[in-house]
Structure formats: C-alpha cells, structure tokens
Amino acid sequence: MSRRPYLASRLQGFGTTIFAEMSALAAQTGALNLGQGYPDADGPDEVKQAAIDAIFAGVNQYSPGPGTMDLRKAVAEHQRRFYDFDLDPNDEVLVTAGATEALAASFLGLCETGDEVVAFDPTYDSYGAGIAMAGAVLKTVPLLPQSDGTFGFDDDELRRAFSPKTRLLMLNTPHNPTGKVFTPSELQLLAELCQEHDVIAIVDEVYEHMVFSGTHVPLACLPGMFERTVTISSAGKTFSFTGWKVGWATGPAPILSAIRTAKQFLTFVNGAPFQPAVAVGLRLPNDYFNSLGVEMEAKKTLLCEKLDKAGFDVLEPEGTYFATADISPVSKKKSVEFCMALPEEAGVVAVPCSVFYQDERMGDHHIRFCFAKSDAFLAEAGDRLIAAYG
Ligand SMILES: *Cc1c(COP(=O)(O)O)cnc(C)c1O
Numbered sequence: 350m351s352r353r354p355y356l357a358s359r360l361q362g363f364g365t366t367i368f369a370e371m372s373a374l375a376a377q378t379g380a381l382n383l384g385q386g387y388p389d390a391d392g393p394d395e396v397k398q399a400a401i402d403a404i405f406a407g408v409n410q411y412s413p414g415p416g417t418m419d420l421r422k423a424v425a426e427h428q429r430r431f432y433d434f435d436l437d438p439n440d441e442v443l444v445t446a447g448a449t450e451a452l453a454a455s456f457l458g459l460c461e462t463g464d465e466v467v468a469f470d471p472t473y474d475s476y477g478a479g480i481a482m483a484g485a486v487l488k489t490v491p492l493l494p495q496s497d498g499t500f501g502f503d504d505d506e507l508r509r510a511f512s513p514k515t516r517l518l519m520l521n522t523p524h525n526p527t528g529k530v531f532t533p534s535e536l537q538l539l540a541e542l543c544q545e546h547d548v549i550a551i552v553d554e555v556y557e558h559m560v561f562s563g564t565h566v567p568l569a570c571l572p573g574m575f576e577r578t579v580t581i582s583s584a585g586k587t588f589s590f591t592g593w594k595v596g597w598a599t600g601p602a603p604i605l606s607a608i609r610t611a612k613q614f615l616t617f618v619n620g621a622p623f624q625p626a627v628a629v630g631l632r633l634p635n636d637y638f639n640s641l642g643v644e645m646e647a648k649k650t651l652l653c654e655k656l657d658k659a660g661f662d663v664l665e666p667e668g669t670y671f672a673t674a675d676i677s678p679v680s681k682k683k684s685v686e687f688c689m690a691l692p693e694e695a696g697v698v699a700v701p702c703s704v705f706y707q708d709e710r711m712g713d714h715h716i717r718f719c720f721a722k723s724d725a726f727l728a729e730a731g732d733r734l735i736a737a738y739g
Pocket residue numbers: 386446447448449450473521525553555582583584585586591594595596
C-alpha cells in the first residue's frame with residue numbers, strides 16, 4: 350500500500366458530495382426526494398425519436414470536434430431567436446459534453462496556475478472543483494437573503510474581489526441554488542468590472558428558459574461584452590434530458606478556440622446520435638420554451654405554498670427549478686442536521702444550502718428543494734412537511 354494519499358492535493362476537500370448521501374437516505378427510507386436537481390419526466394417525444402432515428406441511420410461514430418455543423422447552426426439560430434445574437438456556427442459555437450465540460454474546458458483552457466476566478470457564493474458544485482483542477486483560485490462574493498425575499502450582494506465587496514490576478518468572472522444566471530435572476534443594473538456593474546480589469550466572463554445560463562419574474566438577459570448582450578464573454582447552456586435542463594450530456598458554449602472565436610483546445614483532450618467528442626436530436630429540440634416552436642417556464646412557475650407556486658403552510662420562511666425563486674426555505678421558524682437545528690433527520694421526521698429529502706457555500710457559516714438555516722417533479726409528488730411532499738411541522 351502506498352504511503353502517499355491517493356487523492357491529489359488539488360482535489361482535497363472535493364470528496365463525495367452530499368447528494369449521493371441524501372439520495373441513498375431517500376432510497377433507504379422511501380422518502381420523497383426533492384434533493385437532487387433533475388426532472389422526473391423526460392423531454393419531448395420528437396426529440397427522443399430523432400435520437401432513435403439517428404442511431405438507426407448510423408450516426409454512431411465520432412462526431413466532428415466542435416460538434417456537428419447542424420447542431421452548431423441550431424444553437425446559433427436559438428441564440429438569434431431569443432437574444433438577437435449573430436453567431437458564426439463555424440467558430441463561435443462549440444458543442445460540449447454537457448455544460449459541465451464547457452465549464453471545465455473554460456477553466457483549463459483559459460487559466461494559468463494562480464489566476465483568480467471571481468464567482469458568487471453559493472456556487473454550483475462543479476465550479477470549485479473545475480477551478481481547482483486548473484490550478485486557479487476561486488474568490489467568492491456572498492449572495493445573501495435580503496429583506497425583500499430576494500438574494501443580493503454588496504457592490505463594494507464585488508469590486509474588492511477583482512484584482513490584477515483576476516482572469517475570469519464565473520456567473521450563473523438564473524442562479525442555482527438561490528433562484529436569483531441577475532438584474533440589468535447588476536449585469537451592468539459586472540460588465541464594467543470585467544472591462545476595467547480585462548477579465549473574461551463565463552456565464553452559465555442552463556436555466557435560461559425557466560424565469561418567473563424579471564427577464565433573463567445574457568451578459569454577452571451588454572455593450573462591449575460579446576468579445577469577452579463565453580455563454581454556456583445545455584440540453585439537460587432545457588429539454589429535460591440530463592442524462593444525454595449535450596451542452597454548448599458560444600462566444601468570440603479566439604476564446605472558444607482556447608476552450609476547444611482543452612475540450613479536445615477531455616472527451617474529444619460525445620453523444621453523436623444525441624446531437625441531431627438536440628438540434629430538433631432547439632428548433633421547436635416558441636410555445637415549447639414558453640410553456641417550460643409556465644409549467645415550472647406553477648410547480649414553484651404549488652411547492653412554495655405548501656412550504657409556507659408548513660411554517661418555513663420561503664425565499665421564492667425568480668428562476669431555475671429550486672426553492673430555498675429558511676428553517677429557523679420550525680427548528681433550532683442547523684441545516685445539515687435538519688436535512689439528515691428530514692427523511693425520518695417527514696419522509697422528504699432536501700439539501701442543506703451550507704454545502705453550496707464556501708463560507709461554512711452561511712446557509713446554516715437554509716435548505717433547498719427541487720420542484721421539477723410531478724404535481725402529485727410535490728403535493729404529497731408538501732403535505733408531509735405540513736403534517737410534520739405545520
Ligand atoms: C445542471 C447544471 C449544470 C450541468 O449541466 P450538464 O449539461 O448536465 O453538464 C451546470 N450548471 C448548473 C448551474 C446546473 O444546474
């Protein structure tokens with residue numbers, strides 16, 4: 350046996366995530382799992398059928414490095430339809446193995462060892478690990494619950510996070526786990542800071558079509574930002590095919606070329622028969638994209654009303670499929686202990702928000718629920734919480 354630890358030092362602290370633990374607990378106890386973030390219903394049949402057709406038509410070998418031309422065109426058409434972008438599918442669109450690979454390849458392809466990446470805390474869990482694998486350093490600015498029930502940050506704290514070492518801004522809007530949709534004036538400040546410090550923005554927009562209040566504005570749309578912004582999205586969330594792992598990055602050719610250099614040695618390519626299927630999805634009529642948001646909003650309302658009746662202080666999300674609840678009115682426990690006991694106490698699984706925060710003191714009283722589930726499932730979970738705490 351080796352005397353050296355097996356896990357490389359740059360990955361210390363990124364052991365198994367709480368999601369695996371909570372899902373195991375759900376399976377053991379038969380609790381309703383509102384912990385992990387995935388939908389319980391598959392996406393559109395015509396998209397599924399296109400993947401089946403592609404497999405039988407022989408689309409089963411390596412696809413082109415940047416993705417099939419047709420999918421790159423479909424991404425460009427989608428960005429034009431929703432945001433009025435003009436993208437060249439030749440070198441301004443890159444198909445990736447989910448949003449996750451686009452993120453990892455961005456950190457690896459753009460950062461030198463010791464470069465700093467500014468992100469809002471709490472962060473989606475792959476950011477910290479991806480930044481660490483690239484030898485870069487995460488600098489966080491906390492997003493905290495405000496008196497109006499939304500999440501906000503301190504402008505000066507954000508300004509102080511930028512330095513000559515800052516290489517990237519890592520922004521996620523609509524934001525997982527808080528459900529925050531960044532406002533035009535917040536985006537304006539971020540754009541100014543990126544330009545002032547010559548920083549590249551990486552923007553994770555996987556929840557772009559799940560917005561309930563406010564409007565989702567890509568940072569790349571702001572003046573002077575296209576040339577320094579990489580916009581990332583994925584078929585996982587938009588078409589409810591999280592297992593397909595087809596994502597994409599769009600942005601200026603020189604930046605995408607650096608990302609593609611890293612990407613070609615991560616997976617090279619993936620999901621050949623899923624690529625034409627995702628192109629079918631991206632070309633669905635506006636109705637599909639609108640009803641996705643409308644259906645999610647109804648589910649949000651259903652769950653939040655139940656959480657409110659159960660006695661939690663609910664922070665209603667402006668987007669995404671996650672809702673945050675403050676447990677202080679119903680329990681003196683910290684969020685981790687509360688979530689560990691929740692399957693036994695109420696027959697429901699939720700995730701403590703402390704796992705998303707860098708600063709361990711934060712998220713102590715907040716827990717996250719995923720509402721991308723059937724109405725019956727949400728109603729039953731809500732009623733169980735009301736029975737236990739209401
Ligand atoms: C789900 C999710 C991802 C990962 O997307 P994949 O396409 O499955 O890799 C990235 N960012 C956020 C914020 C997510 O919620």
